[in-house]
Amino acid sequence: MKLGFHISIAGGFKYVCTRAKQTASETIQVFSRNPRSWKYKAIDDEDSAIFKKQIIDYGIGPVFVHLPYLNKLGSSNDILYERSIASLMEDLKRAEKLNAEYLITHSGSNLDIKSGIKKMIEAIIKALSHINNNVIILVENTAGSGNEFGYNFEQLGEIIKGVNSNRIGIVFDTAHAFAAGYELRTDKGVNETIRSLEKFIGLEHIYLIHFNDSLAKLGSKRDRHWHIGKGEIGKGMEFIINHPAFKHHPFIMETPRTGIKEDLLNMATARKMIRNS
Numbered sequence: 484m485k486l487g488f489h490i491s492i493a494g495g496f497k498y499v500c501t502r503a504k505q506t507a508s509e510t511i512q513v514f515s516r517n518p519r520s521w522k523y524k525a526i527d528d529e530d531s532a533i534f535k536k537q538i539i540d541y542g543i544g545p546v547f548v549h550l551p552y553l554n555k556l557g558s559s560n561d562i563l564y565e566r567s568i569a570s571l572m573e574d575l576k577r578a579e580k581l582n583a584e585y586l587i588t589h590s591g592s593n594l595d596i597k598s599g600i601k602k603m604i605e606a607i608i609k610a611l612s613h614i615n616n617n618v619i620i621l622v623e624n625t626a627g628s629g630n631e632f633g634y635n636f637e638q639l640g641e642i643i644k645g646v647n648s649n650r651i652g653i654v655f656d657t658a659h660a661f662a663a664g665y666e667l668r669t670d671k672g673v674n675e676t677i678r679s680l681e682k683f684i685g686l687e688h689i690y691l692i693h694f695n696d697s698l699a700k701l702g703s704k705r706d707r708h709w710h711i712g713k714g715e716i717g718k719g720m721e722f723i724i725n726h727p728a729f730k731h732h733p734f735i736m737e738t739p740r741t742g743i744k745e746d747l748l749n750m751a752t753a754r755k756m757i758r759n760s
Contacts, residue, residue, distance in 0.1 A: 484724075485509035485733045486694075486753055488746055489549070495527070496534035496581065500541050506746040510733040512547040512587070515577040519552055521566065523573070526580050535582045545733060546583040547621070547691060550574055556606040557591025557599030557632060568606045575614040585690060587621045587654055590633020590642070599632050604645035611650055621690055623654040626662035626699070626706040634663040634704070636683035643688050653684055656693035657723055658709070661716050664702040668719040677728050686728055694734040694753065696720055710738050710745065711752045721756040 487508035490499050492515075503511050516523040538544060551574075554567040571588065578586045593599025607620055622642055627634030633642070639653055657667060665679070666672030680686060696714030699705035712720050724734065738749045 484730060484757070485544075486750060487511045487543075487733065487735050488750075489513070489735060489737050495530045497530050497537075499534060500537035500543060503543055504541055505743055507750050509543060510545055510547075510735065511543055512549055512735045512737075513581075513583075514551065515548050515574055515581065516551065518549070521551075521553060521570070526577055531580050538582065545585060546581065547585045547587055547733075547735065548574060548578040548581065548583045549587045550589070552589075554588060555591055556588060557593045557603040559593055559595070559598065559602075564602060564606070568609055571606065571610045571620075572614050575610060575616060575618050575620075578618045579616045583618065585619050585621050585652075587623055587691075589623050590625045590631060590639070592630040593632065594630050596632045596638070599630075600638060600641050600645070604642055607642075607646050607651065608648075611646070611648055617650075619650045619652055619690065621652045621654045623693065624656055624659050624663070626659045627664075627704040628662075628706055634659070636679050640683040640685075643684060652688045652690040654691045654693055655680065655689050656695060657716065657720070658693070658695035658697040658699075658714075659706060661697045661701055661719075662699045662703050662705055662707070666701065667716050667723060668701070670722045673719060673722040673726060677726060681728075689729075689732065692723070692729055692732050692734045694720070694724065694736050695738060708737055708739065711736065711749045712756070720753075724753065724756050725758050 487510035489512040558564045591603045625631040625634045661667045665676045695708040698707035698709040
């Protein structure tokens with residue numbers, strides 16, 4: 484099991500590994516560009532070369548790239564939908580240039596859930612057919628706010644089956660799952676949730692755990708990440724990190740921060756939860 488954080492790319496990728504080591508991260512997640520804009524610059528060759536060398540030198544991996552927030556792969560708006568597909572293709576190429584093994588996208592949103600899921604499947608198939616590399620697309624479960632789909636495991640299973648590729652998988656976000664109504668506060672609840680994951684998705688399709696406590700209550704459909712063990716999930720975070728199903732998975736924390744202090748506290752808390760047996 485490897486633990487890590489989402490790391491800032493401010494100033495260039497050459498600074499990412501230094502920041503990662505400061506937080507004791509063994510695995511990392513990054514954006515390849517500004518997450519709140521459609522505009523982007525090509526990744527500098529020298530910058531990416533330094534990053535790739537440092538990843539090896541520092542023993543950090545796997546590397547996950549996260550798509551910008553603007554992407555809406557299930558959208559009923561044709562212009563936004565096509566722009567999102569183009570953005571997905573671009574980040575598949577950018578992930579490859581960074582030697583990142585995985586590219587994360589949120590599940591989409593659509594007033595018509597069936598239509599949204601169908602459109603997302605078609606978008607991913609199109610992107611994979613045009614960008615023929617080894618980067619695996621990971622779909623992240625949502626909290627279910629607004630018109631989001633992908634908040635229940637049946638919907639995520641539909642996407643996996645619909646794409647039907649060895650380049651598709653799932654990110655399991657604990658805060659999102661809890662807000663969507665999956666009980667994670669007790670050992671029994673965690674076991675039942677993981678059985679549901681296995682039934683509707685298949686544990687072999689889970690590649691990453693977003694290890695986040697929740698400031699929002701169970702079933703609230705509100706996406707509010709919080710510090711490990713300090714939120715509504717609380718003690719349940721220990722049951723999650725020690726579950727045999729996740730023993731060999733990377734864990735990325737997306738907890739609130741104003742500086743490195745919060746990251747170090749969350750890392751220490753997470754490591755303290757891990758049982759040696």
